[in-house]
Amino acid sequence: MEGDAMMEGTRDAAEPADFGAQPAATGPASPGGAGRAARAAQRRAFAGRYALLPLRLFLGATYGYAGLYKLADSHYLAGAGDPQSFYAQSLAAKAHSPVGWALAPALHQPTFFGLLIAFGELAVGLGTLFGLWGRIAALGGAVLSLTLFLTVSFNISPYFLGNDLPYLMAWTALVLAGTPYLSVDGFLAGRAERDRRRGLDEEAVRRRTVLDGSIAAVALGGAGLLVGSLTATFVRRKPKAGTAAPSAAKPVGGGGPKASVAVADVPVGGSATVADPGSGDAVYIVQPRTGQYCGFSAICTHAGCTVNPPKNGQFSCPCHGSAFDAATGAVITGPAVKPLPKYTVTKDGDRLDLGPLQS
Structure with missing residues (x-):
């Protein structure tokens, strides 16, 4: 049976050579017309x-x-x-x-x-x-x-x-x-x-x-x-510099868990990855300009894929090509139409703490 299936996949049904041709005109045909x-x-x-x-x-x-x-x-x-x-x-x-x-x-x-x-x-x-x-x-x-x-x-x-x-x-x-x-x-x-x-x-x-x-x-x-x-x-390509693995949520003071990374792990134009303590979704903490820190959800608003870390000032989605501004989260290139959700980020000494979701 396996042989029959394979042979079936390699043979075509025979078709007449003039399949799809117009009916031949009646009457004698010239040698040149027959050749064409x-x-x-x-x-x-x-x-x-x-x-x-x-x-x-x-x-x-x-x-x-x-x-x-x-x-x-x-x-x-x-x-x-x-x-x-x-x-x-x-x-x-x-x-x-x-x-x-x-x-x-x-x-x-x-x-x-x-x-x-x-x-x-x-x-x-x-x-x-x-x-x-x-x-x-x-x-x-x-x-x-x-x-x-x-x-x-x-x-x-x-x-x-x-x-x-x-x-x-x-x-x-x-x-x-x-x-x-x-x-x-x-x-x-x-x-x-x-x-x-x-x-x-x-x-x-x-x-x-x-x-x-x-x-x-x-x-x-x-x-x-x-x-x-x-x-x-x-x-196998090495991971790009400027990214870090998601940090575990850490208790801060008497409150609930917080996600935190070292300031040194977030270079200008780069990012570090943490997990949202509530949803577990990946969040990029970025420094688009010196001294400016913010966080963006890593989940593309188009189809739920994970966007790549920022490069040349943009987050890019590997699934369908959407691009987002790494400083604001705004859509640069579709098919996504909604910006990346933004988080507040506060600096506490040499640490950056992920705050609540803003949008």
């Missing part, structure tokens, strides 16, 4: 055969790069102490997602699920680029896109500003079409047809195709695992 019609039919057939190739290359390269990008990012698997980590992003999405309950396993085992997603994206990308078990690879891409849509992009309004739903539709096209041309699938299918014409038994053809496809999958998967591991080991 034949060449036009060939061009249409060529275009139809490779129509999805640009989409396939784009999706394969994008998902392969996305997997390597995650493995190279030191923040991705940093855990609860880093607002840019997989854990922090999942926790932020949980409150806004219609399937937030399904994120509980990922929050309990963030390293396992983070690696699963990164290597899953890499496997989908490689399988799509090389056209190996193309429908299965495309189905994996569709599942990943659907997961991101339900967790990250579901509440984006209007819906077309989110990018995960278009990716889902693009993967659906490859699930339906497979990767029959310029691909390992196409090579195996072509060889199987030649074996049939030579009179080879159908069961032997199927067995040979499944075996060689499995060998190719193991080889490609091993290469992807090696590249991903080397990327995680040697290319």
Whole structure:
């Protein structure tokens, strides 16, 4: 059955060469007219055969790069102490997602699920680029896109500003079409047809195709695992200077818990990260100008992603590109329309204490 499924993903239904052409005119046709019609039919057939190739290359390269990008990012698997980590992003999405309950396993085992997603994206990308078990690879891409849509992009309004739903539709096209041309699938299918014409038994053809496809999958998967591991080991980017992990809430005097950081941890133009004692959300304490301290929620007001620490006077959201002023929290670039919530920050000796939410 597995062999049937794979072979089904590599064969196209036969179509007449003049599919989509206008009915031929009655009466004798000139040799020149017949030649032009034949060449036009060939061009249409060529275009139809490779129509999805640009989409396939784009999706394969994008998902392969996305997997390597995650493995190279030191923040991705940093855990609860880093607002840019997989854990922090999942926790932020949980409150806004219609399937937030399904994120509980990922929050309990963030390293396992983070690696699963990164290597899953890499496997989908490689399988799509090389056209190996193309429908299965495309189905994996569709599942990943659907997961991101339900967790990250579901509440984006209007819906077309989110990018995960278009990716889902693009993967659906490859699930339906497979990767029959310029691909390992196409090579195996072509060889199987030649074996049939030579009179080879159908069961032997199927067995040979499944075996060689499995060998190719193991080889490609091993290469992807090696590249991903080397990327995680040697290319992993170091955290940028000027950021600090969230500090624990500390009791001050006889009052309730307060979040506090050292003044030295907040350079001009940089930030330190604390946790809101009430909600647990990450908050950036920043010093946009010398001696001016304020705090901003790290949760993007667009879809609930965690914005990056300030750079060049801006907070940027990695999910959909919104940008906020690091001195005021105001929206600079959409799709977000609301500013980041602002907190008061008071200086107490060599410490900065997070105050109440202002807006």
